[in-house]
Amino acid sequence: MSTRQTSPSPYRSPASPVSRPGVLQGALAGLLAAATGLAAGELLSGLNRKLTSPVIGVGNRAVDLVPQPLKRFAIRQFGTHDKQALLIGMFVAIAIFAIVVGILATRRKLIGIIGLTAFGALGALAAVTGRTGSFSDALPSILAAVVAIVMLMGLLGAARGTHPNPAAASPGPGSVTTPRNAPDDMLGRIMAKIQDGEPARVTATASAPAVSPAVSRRGFLALSGAAAVAAAGMGTAGRLLQRSTGSIKARASLVLPKARKPLAAAPAGVSVTELNVATPFFTPNNKFYRIDTALEVPKIDVDTWELKIKGMVGQERTYTYEDLLSRNLVERDITLTCVSNEVGGILMGNARWLGVPLKELLDEAEVKNGATQIVGRSVDGWTSGFPTKLAMDGRDAMVAIAMNGEPLPFAHGFPARLIIPGIYGYVSATKWLTEIELTTLEDFDAYWVPRGYAKEAPIKLASRIDVPRGLSTIPAGKAAVAGVAWAQTVGIAKVEVKIDDAEWKEAVLADEQSVDTWRQWHLEWDATTGSHSISVRATDKNGKLQQEDRKAPLPNGATGWHQIISLVS
Numbered sequence: 001m002s003t004r005q006t007s008p009s010p011y012r013s014p015a016s017p018v019s020r021p022g023v024l025q026g027a028l029a030g031l032l033a034a035a036t037g038l039a040a041g042e043l044l045s046g047l048n049r050k051l052t053s054p055v056i057g058v059g060n061r062a063v064d065l066v067p068q069p070l071k072r073f074a075i076r077q078f079g080t081h082d083k084q085a086l087l088i089g090m091f092v093a094i095a096i097f098a099i100v101v102g103i104l105a106t107r108r109k110l111i112g113i114i115g116l117t118a119f120g121a122l123g124a125l126a127a128v129t130g131r132t133g134s135f136s137d138a139l140p141s142i143l144a145a146v147v148a149i150v151m152l153m154g155l156l157g158a159a160r161g162t163h164p165n166p167a168a169a170s171p172g173p174g175s176v177t178t179p180r181n182a183p184d185d186m187l188g189r190i191m192a193k194i195q196d197g198e199p200a201r202v203t204a205t206a207s208a209p210a211v212s213p214a215v216s217r218r219g220f221l222a223l224s225g226a227a228a229v230a231a232a233g234m235g236t237a238g239r240l241l242q243r244s245t246g247s248i249k250a251r252a253s254l255v256l257p258k259a260r261k262p263l264a265a266a267p268a269g270v271s272v273t274e275l276n277v278a279t280p281f282f283t284p285n286n287k288f289y290r291i292d293t294a295l296e297v298p299k300i301d302v303d304t305w306e307l308k309i310k311g312m313v314g315q316e317r318t319y320t321y322e323d324l325l326s327r328n329l330v331e332r333d334i335t336l337t338c339v340s341n342e343v344g345g346i347l348m349g350n351a352r353w354l355g356v357p358l359k360e361l362l363d364e365a366e367v368k369n370g371a372t373q374i375v376g377r378s379v380d381g382w383t384s385g386f387p388t389k390l391a392m393d394g395r396d397a398m399v400a401i402a403m404n405g406e407p408l409p410f411a412h413g414f415p416a417r418l419i420i421p422g423i424y425g426y427v428s429a430t431k432w433l434t435e436i437e438l439t440t441l442e443d444f445d446a447y448w449v450p451r452g453y454a455k456e457a458p459i460k461l462a463s464r465i466d467v468p469r470g471l472s473t474i475p476a477g478k479a480a481v482a483g484v485a486w487a488q489t490v491g492i493a494k495v496e497v498k499i500d501d502a503e504w505k506e507a508v509l510a511d512e513q514s515v516d517t518w519r520q521w522h523l524e525w526d527a528t529t530g531s532h533s534i535s536v537r538a539t540d541k542n543g544k545l546q547q548e549d550r551k552a553p554l555p556n557g558a559t560g561w562h563q564i565i566s567l568v569s
Ligand SMILES: Nc1nc2c(c(=O)[nH]1)N[C@H]1C(S)=C(S)[C@@H](COP(=O)(O)O)O[C@H]1N2
Pocket: 288, 289, 290, 291, 292, 293, 294, 336, 337, 338, 339, 378, 379, 382, 411, 412, 413, 424, 425, 426, 428, 429, 430, 431, 432
């Protein structure tokens, strides 16, 4: 800017009586400025919960935009902690950026302003272009940037007086600490300077050379402390406000209606629990795998939530939560499976779902001929899509509202989600469901399709060994080999086990609860000392043998026979 040319910046001139803030002070100022800004943004999105939090907004964009190989790497490294890892990574990146900007700003204020503006712009852009973004979502980021800039200028202004400065360090006779320089007025003074558009040159003038370093260091520290307290306070308040205890209380006090024809308890014969302790027939809700792109689990308020059926329909329909509860509810046991489940993997679970038959809702909406795809859209904009005929062919496709006897847990889609037996979760099982759109298969690609996954994805016939655990050591003698096998919508006909080089041996199948659930199996084994390989393969009721060749989950589900090594001592 022109001012810099006409009057050289005092802190660039070694002859200047004004000292430049040190590197440490710059770093601390940058860090605290960013923290205060972010906290202000969190507070704003807490006060108005329609506005996306800047951190979550950027994180969600990152989730959507990171290239697949990087995402798979992250999931391999961090498993289902990938979201915490992302947040921690973001905070570290922000901190480094803020420290660098703070240090550079000790030389050129403009760099600080530009850096923090860019920081806010990134947040605003992420929030606005997010899956459910609108222009107002930029507000928390804009506020964050403004607060961060004001804080940075204030802190650097305060620091400018504190840097060890020979002139100030030994104030000569006649130097006075004016009331203007009193520490308790520090913030006000700095703010006044900033409003004047003037650098806060605390000890700048020859006629008033001296705030003593001790006094002004106290000023910088006081302001830093105040910033830290403000950041912690606003940040905590913002997060608490965002948390919405209302929906948590509402969910806790819900009383679920019964299914019109309640399903009998699963017979004891469906599980060989005494052998297969690792895998109960029903997966408890708190042990159920969780896979989604939501950095923060949506906490939906059922009083304002609606499910809309739209698109290629004769009658657009809207249902409230109450509407769904008062309808014909069915209860079904269905095993949910993730396409990312590796051979032998744990990304699957079996639950008793209570819900409204999807076909009944579609019939009310009068689905048009030619509407070949059903798209489920969640409140956070995520989508799944599957052929319409899968909701019409008699399988138990439903809008589920309860899981294992309780309202859907927040992490599993409260208040409602889609459950379609026989196809992987990513094409079907939309959690936090708010829209069902009828369209064509050509006209819309759901979330994972442009990211390389198959458009249509039936769950592959597969089996898994759960007992003994791979590489565990078991005592020699009578042992059990046990596990699960699944062929959703078809059913399992046979499971075979091969130990070392012996022939394939048929395992004992547990009772079948439904073709849509996994089926337990077990085999007695006389375990001899040494190391043994155990393999499993299943055959479905169509006579199809599980595929032997190993394929990775991308693009439509892994294949291969599960094999483990068991150590017997
Ligand atoms: N809204 C939303 N629903 C979603 C997803 C998601 O990312 N967002 N992931 C899907 C995937 S890939 C799977 S495997 C299942 C997992 O459901 P669960 O977390 O209840 O086990 O949810 C599906 N529903």
